[in-house]
Amino acid sequence: MNVNPIIEWVGVLLILGGSLMSLISAFGLLRLPDVYTRSHAATKSSTLAVLLSLLGAFLYFWAHEGYISVRLILGIVFVFLTAPVAGHLITRAAYRSGVELSESSDDDELEDVLFPEGRNKGS
Amino acid sequence: MAFQILLNFFIAFIWMFLSTNFASSNFVVGFILGMIMIYIMRNFFTSRLYISRFWAVIKLVVLFMKELILANFQVFMVIIKPKLDMNPAFFAMQTELEQDWEITLLSSLITLTPGTIVVHLSDDSKTLYIHAIDIDDVDSAVDSIKNSFEKAILEVSRS
Numbered sequence: 001m002n003v004n005p006i007i008e009w010v011g012v013l014l015i016l017g018g019s020l021m022s023l024i025s026a027f028g029l030l031r032l033p034d035v036y037t038r039s040h041a042a043t044k045s046s047t048l049a050v051l052l053s054l055l056g057a058f059l060y061f062w063a064h065e066g067y068i069s070v071r072l073i074l075g076i077v078f079v080f081l082t083a084p085v086a087g088h089l090i091t092r093a094a095y096r097s098g099v100e101l102s103e104s105s106d107d108d109e110l111e112d113v114l115f116p117e118g119r120n121k122g123s
Numbered sequence: 124m125a126f127q128i129l130l131n132f133f134i135a136f137i138w139m140f141l142s143t144n145f146a147s148s149n150f151v152v153g154f155i156l157g158m159i160m161i162y163i164m165r166n167f168f169t170s171r172l173y174i175s176r177f178w179a180v181i182k183l184v185v186l187f188m189k190e191l192i193l194a195n196f197q198v199f200m201v202i203i204k205p206k207l208d209m210n211p212a213f214f215a216m217q218t219e220l221e222q223d224w225e226i227t228l229l230s231s232l233i234t235l236t237p238g239t240i241v242v243h244l245s246d247d248s249k250t251l252y253i254h255a256i257d258i259d260d261v262d263s264a265v266d267s268i269k270n271s272f273e274k275a276i277l278e279v280s281r282s
Contacts, residue, residue, distance in 0.1 A: 021195065024199055024202060024203070027202055027203075028198065028201075028202040031202060032202070034211075036211060036240070036242075036254045037209070037211050037256050039240060040198055040238060040240060040256045041198060041202060043234060043235070043240065044191075044194055044195055044198055044235060044236075045195055045198055045199070047191075047235060048191060048192070048195045080235075081231075083235070084230070084231040084232075084234035084235050085231065087234055087240055088230065088234055088240065088241050088242070091240050091242050091254065092242050092243060095242050095243070101211065
């Protein structure tokens with residue numbers, strides 16, 4: 001009987017960690033300079049935040065109610081399948097429509113491939 | 124590989140019919156016996172054993188979880204630092220992967236891990252263009268992706 005409270009506390013800690021992650025991801029959205037770096041914060045940190053929160057909820061319901069929620073597991077799987085694709089598409093659309101990089105950026109090997117005649121001369 | 128899994132299920136069903144016990148535990152026993160039989164007969168299959176491929180998939184998942192946590196830690200460090208002094212950059216990476224699902228899997232894994240996002244795939248599907256949030260050395264970044272993810276995916280897909 002002593003196992004259930006431990007699992008509940010693990011779930012609680014996971015949810016706390018997930019909410020901290022999403023807070024830091026929101027800070028990242030505010031602080032980072034351009035679209036590309038912001039999408040890093042948006043895709044990665046918030047994916048892990050959702051993962052931790054759903055896993056924590058799953059563990060809590062399992063230990064407290066004895067209820068195994070398959071939908072939470074499916075939710076984790078679907079977030080993992082879709083989040084990187086969404087991040088990729090948003091970044092790609094931003095690049096193709098010519099959004100500028102921040103000034104601190106280094107080199108840009110992609111520019112010669114997509115915009116051979118210079119960035120703002122097309123369209 | 125699908126053929127071997129089907130064969131293993133078939134052996135498990137045969138085992139259930141032979142022992143006229145249709146409980147699921149008996150199915151598991153038959154499945155394990157079938158695994159042993161397929162392992163003994165491994166020289167007769169043209170492709171490699173599905174068990175080793177399954178093991179490679181598990182190793183890939185574990186590697187991915189580890190890299191995901193490391194990646195988030197790295198992005199935190201960049202965000203929390205009082206002064207934003209990162210160098211974002213776009214770099215190109217040649218890939219050896221050929222099939223579409225392998226490239227999709229590789230770019231999803233790259234997008235979810237250490238400070239990198241795939242932005243563009245060249246038209247001949249040979250080069251991935253990746254945006255990195257904080258990069259010191261392009262070659263070492265390419266090497267680390269190649270040695271971890273690409274190797275693990277090749278391990279899964281080689282016949």
